[in-house]
Amino acid sequence: MRLLLGVLFIWNLNSIKAQQMEEKSFFIKEIFETALTKKMSYQWLYHLSEQIGGRIAGSPQSLAAINYTHKVLDTLGTHSVIDQACDVNYWNRGAKEEGNIIYPVKKSLSILALGGSTSTPKKGLTGELIELHSIEEIKANAKLIKGKIVFLNRHWNNKNLRTFHSYGEAVDQRVYGPNEASKYGAIACIVRSMTGSNDNVPHAGVTIFKEDVKAIPAVAIGIVDADYLSNMLKVSSVRVKLNTFCKNQGIVQSYSVIGEIKGSEKPNEIILVGGHLDSWDVGGGAHDDGAGCVQSMEVFYLFKQLGYKPRRTLRCVLFMNEENGLAGGLKYAKISKESGEFHYAAIESDAGGFTPKAFSYDIDTGSLKKYTPYFELWSDLFYPYDIKITKGGSGADIGPLKEQKGILFGLNPDSQRYFDYHHSVKDRIEAVHPRELALGSAAMASLVYLLDQTP
Amino acid sequence: MRLLLGVLFIWNLNSIKAQQMEEKSFFIKEIFETALTKKMSYQWLYHLSEQIGGRIAGSPQSLAAINYTHKVLDTLGTHSVIDQACDVNYWNRGAKEEGNIIYPVKKSLSILALGGSTSTPKKGLTGELIELHSIEEIKANAKLIKGKIVFLNRHWNNKNLRTFHSYGEAVDQRVYGPNEASKYGAIACIVRSMTGSNDNVPHAGVTIFKEDVKAIPAVAIGIVDADYLSNMLKVSSVRVKLNTFCKNQGIVQSYSVIGEIKGSEKPNEIILVGGHLDSWDVGGGAHDDGAGCVQSMEVFYLFKQLGYKPRRTLRCVLFMNEENGLAGGLKYAKISKESGEFHYAAIESDAGGFTPKAFSYDIDTGSLKKYTPYFELWSDLFYPYDIKITKGGSGADIGPLKEQKGILFGLNPDSQRYFDYHHSVKDRIEAVHPRELALGSAAMASLVYLLDQTP
Numbered sequence: 001m002r003l004l005l006g007v008l009f010i011w012n013l014n015s016i017k018a019q020q021m022e023e024k025s026f027f028i029k030e031i032f033e034t035a036l037t038k039k040m041s042y043q044w045l046y047h048l049s050e051q052i053g054g055r056i057a058g059s060p061q062s063l064a065a066i067n068y069t070h071k072v073l074d075t076l077g078t079h080s081v082i083d084q085a086c087d088v089n090y091w092n093r094g095a096k097e098e099g100n101i102i103y104p105v106k107k108s109l110s111i112l113a114l115g116g117s118t119s120t121p122k123k124g125l126t127g128e129l130i131e132l133h134s135i136e137e138i139k140a141n142a143k144l145i146k147g148k149i150v151f152l153n154r155h156w157n158n159k160n161l162r163t164f165h166s167y168g169e170a171v172d173q174r175v176y177g178p179n180e181a182s183k184y185g186a187i188a189c190i191v192r193s194m195t196g197s198n199d200n201v202p203h204a205g206v207t208i209f210k211e212d213v214k215a216i217p218a219v220a221i222g223i224v225d226a227d228y229l230s231n232m233l234k235v236s237s238v239r240v241k242l243n244t245f246c247k248n249q250g251i252v253q254s255y256s257v258i259g260e261i262k263g264s265e266k267p268n269e270i271i272l273v274g275g276h277l278d279s280w281d282v283g284g285g286a287h288d289d290g291a292g293c294v295q296s297m298e299v300f301y302l303f304k305q306l307g308y309k310p311r312r313t314l315r316c317v318l319f320m321n322e323e324n325g326l327a328g329g330l331k332y333a334k335i336s337k338e339s340g341e342f343h344y345a346a347i348e349s350d351a352g353g354f355t356p357k358a359f360s361y362d363i364d365t366g367s368l369k370k371y372t373p374y375f376e377l378w379s380d381l382f383y384p385y386d387i388k389i390t391k392g393g394s395g396a397d398i399g400p401l402k403e404q405k406g407i408l409f410g411l412n413p414d415s416q417r418y419f420d421y422h423h424s425v426k427d428r429i430e431a432v433h434p435r436e437l438a439l440g441s442a443a444m445a446s447l448v449y450l451l452d453q454t455p
Numbered sequence: 456m457r458l459l460l461g462v463l464f465i466w467n468l469n470s471i472k473a474q475q476m477e478e479k480s481f482f483i484k485e486i487f488e489t490a491l492t493k494k495m496s497y498q499w500l501y502h503l504s505e506q507i508g509g510r511i512a513g514s515p516q517s518l519a520a521i522n523y524t525h526k527v528l529d530t531l532g533t534h535s536v537i538d539q540a541c542d543v544n545y546w547n548r549g550a551k552e553e554g555n556i557i558y559p560v561k562k563s564l565s566i567l568a569l570g571g572s573t574s575t576p577k578k579g580l581t582g583e584l585i586e587l588h589s590i591e592e593i594k595a596n597a598k599l600i601k602g603k604i605v606f607l608n609r610h611w612n613n614k615n616l617r618t619f620h621s622y623g624e625a626v627d628q629r630v631y632g633p634n635e636a637s638k639y640g641a642i643a644c645i646v647r648s649m650t651g652s653n654d655n656v657p658h659a660g661v662t663i664f665k666e667d668v669k670a671i672p673a674v675a676i677g678i679v680d681a682d683y684l685s686n687m688l689k690v691s692s693v694r695v696k697l698n699t700f701c702k703n704q705g706i707v708q709s710y711s712v713i714g715e716i717k718g719s720e721k722p723n724e725i726i727l728v729g730g731h732l733d734s735w736d737v738g739g740g741a742h743d744d745g746a747g748c749v750q751s752m753e754v755f756y757l758f759k760q761l762g763y764k765p766r767r768t769l770r771c772v773l774f775m776n777e778e779n780g781l782a783g784g785l786k787y788a789k790i791s792k793e794s795g796e797f798h799y800a801a802i803e804s805d806a807g808g809f810t811p812k813a814f815s816y817d818i819d820t821g822s823l824k825k826y827t828p829y830f831e832l833w834s835d836l837f838y839p840y841d842i843k844i845t846k847g848g849s850g851a852d853i854g855p856l857k858e859q860k861g862i863l864f865g866l867n868p869d870s871q872r873y874f875d876y877h878h879s880v881k882d883r884i885e886a887v888h889p890r891e892l893a894l895g896s897a898a899m900a901s902l903v904y905l906l907d908q909t910p
Contacts (some may be wrong), residue, residue: 033614073661091598159488160895161840196890355869357811386812386841414810414869416890435613435651435871 025381030447031084031302032385035442040301041294042434044072045382046352048294049284051427056115057278057321058090058252065277066255071292073259076300083255086331088321090252091115093281094245097138098203099190102126103231103239110222112282112424114174114242115193115324116209117218124243125217127187131233135172138180146185149240151233152177153226155291163196163415164351167422170194171205171434178207178218188217188242192226197420200224204280204423206324217244219393248302254326255283257318259300265311265446271443272346273299274313276322276329276397283427285419291437293318293351295411298441299448310452312344316439319397321352326396327344333400335357345451347409347444348395354413354439356385359447360392362408371407411440459758479908480836483901485780486757487840490897495756496749497889499527500808501751504739504884511570512733513545513707518733521571521710524773528714533771535537537735538710542784543672543776545707546570549700552674554645557581558694559687563676567657567737567879568699569629569646570779571664571671579698580672582642586688590627593635601640604695605686607632608647611874619806620653625649626660633662633673633885634827642698643672652875655679659735659878661779672699685732689861703808708734711783712773714755720766725772726906727801728754728899730782731852738882741903742873745893746808746892748773753896754903765907767799774852777805786868788855802864802899803850807876808892809868814902815847826862833905842898864902866895 033039048055048065055061066083077088099109099134127149132138134154138145152173159164171194178189193203200222209215219242221229232238263269275292279285296316303310320328336343359382363371375389381388394408402408411432413436421427473576490496503510503520510516521538528536554564587593589609593600594636607628615621628651633644648658650812655677664670674697676684687693712732718724730747734740750769758765775783791798802814814837818826830844837844868891876882 032616036616067616146889158890159491161487163890178503198889355871386843388841416810416894421889431876433872435618439616439871 003013015420024450027386027449028381030306030416032274032439032442032446034305035298035445036435037440038305039434039438041298041437041441042432044294045286045290045298045432045437046429049286050289054281055277055279055285056091056281057088058249059281059326062278062320067106069158069257069277069297073300073316074298076259076297077260077261077304078300079262080154081257081259084254084332084335085253086320086327087157087251088254088327089325090249091324092247092249094119094247097245099221099241100241101238102241104236107224110200110239110384111190111219112327113246114178114205114207114218114220115280115339116207116214116215117244117246118208119246120188120217120242124241126239128240129229129233129238129240131230133306135176135180135444136231137298138177138184142184143180147167148186149188150177150181150186150231151190155192156194156196157210158196163419166196167194167419170324171235174205174220179209179213182209182213182216186216190219190240191223193220193223195223195419195422201424201426205280217242219244222386236270244257253322253449256320256332261300261310261314263310263312263314267313269342269344270315271312271344271448272317272398273448274319274346274397275349276320277318278321278323278425280323283425284429286427286429287352287421287434288423288427289322289350291432291440292349295349295353295441295444299445302441302445308449312452322397330400336401343401343404345407345409346394346398346401347411347447348398349411349444350397351396351415351442352418353410353432354417355436355439356387356411356413356414356443358388358390358412359393359409360390360404360412362392362394365407369404374454380445381450382446385395385443411444413440437439460746478772479905481868482904483836485761486900486904487894487897489757489760490753490893490900491890493726493760494893495795495887496753496892496896497887499749499752500741500745500887503745503865504741506843507664508739509736510732510734510740511546511736512543512709512782513704514736516908517733517775519707521712524712524732524752524862528712528755528771529753531714531752532716532759533714534717536714537711539713539787539790540710541775541782543709544780546779547702548591548706549574550700552700553698554674555696557696559691562693563715563826565655565657566645566702567659567661567673569660569675570735571662571670572699572701573670574699574701575643575672576811580643580698583695584684584688584695588637590631593632593639597639598637603641604643604645605632606638606645608685610647611649611651613651618874621651622649622874627681629660629675630663630832633671634664634668637668637671638801641671645674645676645695647676648675650874650877651684656879656881659737659858664844666881674699681781683881688826693868698797698881709852710773711775711787716755716765716769718767719764722768724767724797724799724800725770726903727772727853728903729772729774729801729852730804731778732773733776733778735778735878738880739884740809741882741884741887742876743882744777746887749802750804750808750892750896750899753893754900755779757896757900763904767907769903777852780875784852791856796863798856798859799857800864801853802866802902803851803853804866804899805850805852806870807867807868808887808895809870809871809872810891811842811866811868811898813843813845813867814844814864815849815867817847817849817857819860822860830907833902836905837840837901841891866899868895
């Protein structure tokens with residue numbers, strides 16, 4: 001009898017479990033169908049990318065984006081929407097930069113000043129090029145650099161399946177190269193664009209000068225022109241003239257936008273979805289990271305459409321200044337810590353609005369064991385949508401929340417096309433597909449729902 | 456002792472298995488890296504799509520495509536390349552078709568004659584529209600149709616995750632609608648384009664008239680204009696004038712192109728990779744199915760680059776006339792059967808050159824059990840590449856080979872963007888991403904390799 005009861009008990013449990021799985025699977029299907037039918041994220045992204053445009057932190061466009069997304073969040077069933085102040089360093093490109101080979105031929109170059117670059121003297125700056133490929137090569141050639149323009153030309157590795165790996169392998173020359181070159185007396189720095197694309201469009205991004213190092217003009221160059229320069233350097237010395245007009249306008253106040261839906265059962269446990277509202281000034285910041293912002297807003301929209309009332313508190317956070325300072329993310333974590341908050345989970349979308357392929361989780365080793373059974377369950381539920389749950393990184397803006405020991409997730413979309421557009425004039429709405437974008441929102445909403453349903 | 460020997464034997468087997476897995480995994484990595492670095496498929500596709508262009512079976516372009524791919528296959532380590540004759544019905548669009556609303560307003564319409572359509576009288580054809588949505592509605596409204604232009608306007612279902620399901624739900628109105636309308640005396644038929652896209656570009660495709668039914672002019676219409684007509688029909692009768700200039704030019708000889716590498720150990724077991732060389736006449740047939748052709752050729756290219764000598768016989772078959780007759784596929788299977796051949800496996804790529812997500816297998820139930828352990832092994836090997844092995848369909852051209860009781864596979868790429876381009880002027884090289892295309896080739900080459908390595 002005891003055995004029979006035991007069997008019945010297990011059978012009953014399995015049956016309840018199966019029923020719960022079915023319920024969850026049904027609700028996830030509704031989320032995906034609603035996202036694919038309504039495609040609200042694309043309409044918002046059109047406004048952010050095309051009506052407002054590139055939104056570097058501190059710019060008028062970034063303020064317009066704050067106002068716009070605040071208004072949209074007001075309509076999405078939120079209990080509150082606030083603009084959380086943060087101090088950002090406003091870097092301004094000024095007039096369009098110019099680059100020209102002046103010896104041994106005359107030819108204009110496709111360049112773009114890097115965020116953090118200084119301006120050249122008004123009449124421009126002329127120097128001889130020296131081609132190098134890494135921080136190590138700069139150090140090794142320290143004596144040859146003084147008075148020259150350092151041309152950092154390490155190639156993109158096309159072999160990697162995931163293009164973010166190629167970015168990770170290449171990007172140090174852009175972020176730290178100009179600083180290192182300046183240490184040894186370089187007068188400017190030209191860096192090969194971070195892309196696997198074949199065109200000549202230059203890709204912007206941040207370069208960092210340490211406090212004790214003199215900032216110098218630093219520009220990205222299109223890869224066709226980078227190859228041209230490199231070939232020419234094999235047979236001749238090369239002199240280039242640069243004109244940049246950019247300026248650090250100092251600290252200005254900006255804001256991250258935070259929409260909140262209070263949880264009905266566990267209001268002190270927060271589940272965050274977010275992206276970053278700032279972008280580079282060229283292009284429309286459509287994939288980077290307009291996509292992440294509108295997807296996060298669409299999570300709220302989908303719950304409103306489907307009448308889902310969360311048990312935990314949901315926050316949609318559109319962080320300011322991810323691209324060149326992380327002021328929004330750092331400030332948010334600071335205030336959260338001071339308020340004694342607990343983020344049960346945070347999900348960031350900042351890898352483009354392409355078809356979602358995985359959520360990667362970043363979690364304290366101690367807590368991992370507890371969540372492993374959920375990850376297995378969720379993997380099953382996401383299987384029909386070709387979405388994996390894997391170990392990996394989350395997102396720059398939510399990174400500082402890790403000390404709260406919740407689970408951090410990053411949305412990983414298909415990465416094949418991302419670095420064709422990233423930080424360039426090409427990152428516009430036409431590079432985004434409405435269905436692919438909406439699938440990312442649906443994936444995020446589904447994961448929030450599953451997290452919210454845990455006991 | 457016996458036990459110990461047994462344990463050692465199993466340990467040894469597991470160790471051999473692990474080593475074989477590692478070897479396989481290593482070779483697959485080499486395949487992917489080579490494909491992503493060389494990207495040969497994209498160069499060939501540029502030629503097919505942009506230099507040659509749309510290649511409807513029987514057209515001069517289709518002959519140019521046969522000559523071009525034959526020459527390329529000659530360079531890919533093949534032991535033979537042949538053009539296999541097949542009889543195709545050459546349908547020719549003639550001059551650009553025209554559609555105009557003539558009552559209650561005057562407005563031109565974005566239309567495209569369907570393959571199989573007849574021409575209107577020289578001065579055009581005018582009639583009143585009747586909007587219907589299915590074959591059933593045509594039957595139910597049989598008495599209202601005579602002398603009218605039937606407008607079939609069933610909408611695309613955006614809810615489906617896989618867009619091929621939406622195509623499957625909608626396409627019968629295009630393939631069989633005009634035939635059904637003609638039965639009841641319709642003078643022409645206008646069919647809503649098969650797309651989930653929001654623009655007004657019409658999408659071609661085949662329509663089939665049975666032998667005892669009079670062929671009538673039949674055109675696809677862009678969905679913006681379809682909605683316009685539908686809205687107008689709610690408040691007024693509508694008269695439309697159509698001019699089509701298309702003609703069936705009768706049977707002409709064409710060819711499928713077959714490249715072969717003889718197997719070193721089991722030459723009588725054939726592994727086929729293929730796509731179809733013909734396309735619609737508008738656009739460049741880049742995704743449909745230039746992609747499948749160049750990916751199949753790239754399988755040979757990759758093996759040549761990596762020095763892989765197949766144990767079984769490999770064939771790259773570029774079938775003619777998939778779009779409107781399947782003459783190439785049927786002829787190939789007929790000759791293969793007559794020659795007593797055995798296709799151990801056949802893989803078709805005919806769903807676009809996007810990031811690969813799965814291979815679906817179509818196999819005799821009796822043979823399934825034998826292959827299930829392989830499918831599990833291969834799923835593990837493809838896991839890092841986000842490619843599943845699933846049950847499903849294969850491809851139209853290789854379908855007739857099923858009676859040989861080998862395994863048929865279809866390559867399933869991400870389908871979100873496919874029907875934006877399919878059968879339209881937009882199916883050009885710029886809709887294809889070189890890396891996504893190459894990943895499909897690499898996936899096919901990897902599967903061929905795994906199939907070839909089975910005992």
